Amino acid sequence: MIKDQVFCNFTGLLHNILYMNTTALLDQIAFIKEIDKVKYIQRKTKLFNSDRNENDAEHSWHLALMAIVLAEHSNEPIDVLKVVKMVLIHDIVEIDAGDVFLYDTQVNHSNSDEERLAANRIFGLLPKKQAEDMIAIWEEFEAGETNEAKFAKSMDRLEPLLQNTSNNGGTWKEFDVPYKKVFEKKSVIKEGSTTLWNYAEDLINESVANGILKNE
Amino acid sequence: MIKDQVFCNFTGLLHNILYMNTTALLDQIAFIKEIDKVKYIQRKTKLFNSDRNENDAEHSWHLALMAIVLAEHSNEPIDVLKVVKMVLIHDIVEIDAGDVFLYDTQVNHSNSDEERLAANRIFGLLPKKQAEDMIAIWEEFEAGETNEAKFAKSMDRLEPLLQNTSNNGGTWKEFDVPYKKVFEKKSVIKEGSTTLWNYAEDLINESVANGILKNE
Numbered sequence: 001m002i003k004d005q006v007f008c009n010f011t012g013l014l015h016n017i018l019y020m021n022t023t024a025l026l027d028q029i030a031f032i033k034e035i036d037k038v039k040y041i042q043r044k045t046k047l048f049n050s051d052r053n054e055n056d057a058e059h060s061w062h063l064a065l066m067a068i069v070l071a072e073h074s075n076e077p078i079d080v081l082k083v084v085k086m087v088l089i090h091d092i093v094e095i096d097a098g099d100v101f102l103y104d105t106q107v108n109h110s111n112s113d114e115e116r117l118a119a120n121r122i123f124g125l126l127p128k129k130q131a132e133d134m135i136a137i138w139e140e141f142e143a144g145e146t147n148e149a150k151f152a153k154s155m156d157r158l159e160p161l162l163q164n165t166s167n168n169g170g171t172w173k174e175f176d177v178p179y180k181k182v183f184e185k186k187s188v189i190k191e192g193s194t195t196l197w198n199y200a201e202d203l204i205n206e207s208v209a210n211g212i213l214k215n216e
Numbered sequence: 217m218i219k220d221q222v223f224c225n226f227t228g229l230l231h232n233i234l235y236m237n238t239t240a241l242l243d244q245i246a247f248i249k250e251i252d253k254v255k256y257i258q259r260k261t262k263l264f265n266s267d268r269n270e271n272d273a274e275h276s277w278h279l280a281l282m283a284i285v286l287a288e289h290s291n292e293p294i295d296v297l298k299v300v301k302m303v304l305i306h307d308i309v310e311i312d313a314g315d316v317f318l319y320d321t322q323v324n325h326s327n328s329d330e331e332r333l334a335a336n337r338i339f340g341l342l343p344k345k346q347a348e349d350m351i352a353i354w355e356e357f358e359a360g361e362t363n364e365a366k367f368a369k370s371m372d373r374l375e376p377l378l379q380n381t382s383n384n385g386g387t388w389k390e391f392d393v394p395y396k397k398v399f400e401k402k403s404v405i406k407e408g409s410t411t412l413w414n415y416a417e418d419l420i421n422e423s424v425a426n427g428i429l430k431n432e
Contacts, residue, residue, distance in 0.1 A: 028286055029415075035278070038277075039263055048249055057273065057274040058255045061273045062248070062251070062273070065304050068301060068304070069247060081300070088280055088281050196241075
């Protein structure tokens with residue numbers, strides 16, 4: 001019986017050591033479960049050559065791989081992991097705040113009070129330090145001032161441009177968006193990469209020439 | 217006229233400088249367009265608390281964020297960016313080779329000839345050096361021997377476990393998978409993280425106790 005007790009104490013101790021990180025882990029698992037909701041958030045843009053709407057998880061996955069593959073075209077040296085983190089998490093606030101269409105003229109696009117509340121709630125599920133780090137990365141992306149944020153934003157603008165040109169005008173046609181507006185919104189790409197902007201500018205001009213983007 | 221010609225030569229030169237990376241870029245864009253197909257590949261597992269199947273892009277996005285959030289639980293120090301690359305690309309070969317269910321007893325699960333051919337074709341769209349790097353990362357993941365590959369595989373096994381427990385047994389019930397098989401397949405998690413394996417083992421045992429996983 002004493003032997004049993006010693007064994008129990010030992011396994012109990014072992015259990016405690018192994019589970020040292022349990023509180024942190026359970027918070028992390030709660031976050032991992034919560035962000036599943038990103039898969040239900042429909043964007044306005046459609047998949048390539050398709051009439052099926054893209055969701056935020058698919059979009060974020062695509063941006064992450066674009067960032068990895070296109071990193072060499074960044075105007076400035078970048079920490080690729082930070083860019084990848086930015087694009088993976090940039091739309092998580094939409095779980096609470098919803099998706100805002102890039103060409104919506106009624107709604108503020110970034111850093112609304114609603115989005116800040118959402119960031120605090122959702123990233124706040126994580127252990128404190130990790131939550132703070134994630135919120136800081138999201139804020140940095142939103143502010144768009146660092147090299148990483150500029151490149152991440154280039155990815156976010158480039159993907160739907162590629163989609164619309166593959167979809168005979170896509171959302172440009174569907175929502176009657178003119179050239180001037182597209183040019184203005186997409187020129188953000190230039191901040192992250194001149195090379196990608198040159199390519200994007202050609203695509204936009206070709207779209208006007210092909211009649212899939214109206215020249216206004 | 218001479219002035220015009222000089223100007224043309226100058227803009228031509230500028231154009232060439234700006235477009236130095238064009239060939240690489242066009243190859244990268246071809247790859248970016250091709251991998252959109254990952255969004256159509258349906259997995260057997262369902263989203264959390266849902267009867268909607270998950271697709272490979274959503275799955276890969278989720279694994280990338282899990283890797284970032286759970287990195288501290290890795291048994292060994294890891295290069296997080298490499299793990300993230302692994303999980304972001306690990307299912308791209310399924311564009312050609314299709315998804316194989318983890319508990320399928322008829323089909324070989326990894327590194328089939330079909331998957332190798334797919335890796336060569338799809339990553340081969342990229343510029344040569346980048347294609348070689350991507351194939352090497354995919355091979356490293358498949359081999360499962362490095363610290364990064366072990367941790368990436370832990371993520372790949374943990375996500376559907378979380379999904380099935382949130383879905384009243386999910387694919388375990390749907391395909392009549394017994395405890396023994398689940399335990400065997402999921403124990404791979406231990407290679408990447410003892411902490412996560414302890415948590416996973418508890419979940420599996422609870423699932424048997426709750427009757428959502430049959431005790432065989």
